[in-house]
Amino acid sequence: MFYYCKHGEGIRSRAYMGAVEATTGGAMEDTHSGDIRKSTRTRLIFAIVISTGFVAVEVIIGVMTGSLSLVSDAGHNATDCLAMGLSLFAVFMMARDPTPRRTYGYGRVGIVIALTNAMILTGVAGFLVYSSIKRIIDISPVSGAAISITAAAAFLVNSVVALALYRHRHDLNIRSALLHMVSDAGISLGVVAGGVIISFTGWYYVDPVIALGISVFIAGAALYLTRDALNILLESVPKEIDVHEVEKAILAIEPVHGVHHLHIWELGSHVYALSGHVEVEDCRLSECGETINAIGRVLEQRFNIIHPTIQIECLSSCEKQASCSDHNEET
Secondary structure, X not given: OXXXXXXXXXXXXXXXXHHHHHHOOOOOOHHHHHHHHHHHHHHHHXXXXXXXXXXXXXHHHHHHHOOHHHHXXXXXXXXXXXXXXXXXXXXXXXOOOOOOOOOOOOOOHHHHHHHHHHHHHHHHHHHHHHHHHHHHHOOOOOOHHHHHHHHHHHHHHHHHHHHHHHOOOOOHHHHHHHHHXXXXXXXXXXXHHHHHHHHHHOOOOHHHHHHHHHHHHHHHHHHHHHHHHHHHHOOOOOOOOOHHHHHHHHHOOOOEEEEEEEEEEEEEOOEEEEEEEEEEOOOOHHHHHHHHHHHHHHHHHHHOEEEEEEEXXXXXXXXXXXXXXXXXXXX
């Protein structure tokens, strides 16, 4: 089922409208969806400006105090700024209409960008591991008080930005940026604790050890994003959907007798598509249309599958084909 209507020079599809709903948390009306998309862009711009400004402050303080943990945290925050910038670009791209050549639209731009973010995070993690080991070998004193105060400010900034993005967390691309900010907030608390320990004990090894821990955390986040992005690009069945439940739901619709060649995948941003063959008794073409519409309603309401492509097959024909196949195997 694919519904088209002219929209300017391009074509706006039902799948595109589903992408808007998924990205914006289920908005149905064009005006409301437009407001939410604008809100998403505004929040991302706010987050980028605030985070970039603080990265500069954190780098300056980190260099002045010689704190590797602060510089590492600033580097992590810098990748977050880049991630949110790429996310902002994806939001603009995903709002574009499908074209006769790109009939699915630009929903997967966000997935590609999420995968790019993961690759950048992996590189940052490797650099931090190298720098941490180097510092452990050649330790130098740092200011615990400066580390704690700066990291506490970083925690507040990251928390504010994360709250700004939380409303639009349903989109994988926005969720990747949100994940960055939440992880930064947690890391900042760890850096605060490290600064306190240094202030009271003078054990300067805490600084590179924390930086090493940050790198491990970054690598884990990169692995998480890579897994989700690759699952979508490889057109795996979305983890939120059980194929057997979908098959049972289709079989429960009259006059369906069988389902085969069932495939389910994600177009991007929780927009799900399905293709399958449905077996029915010999009937009129108009009745087949009613069956397809009924299947489409169930798939959308229960599983958020808004782009089903159903091939209707006559049950008697399927039985004959199966009988011939069995006969050929026997001979």
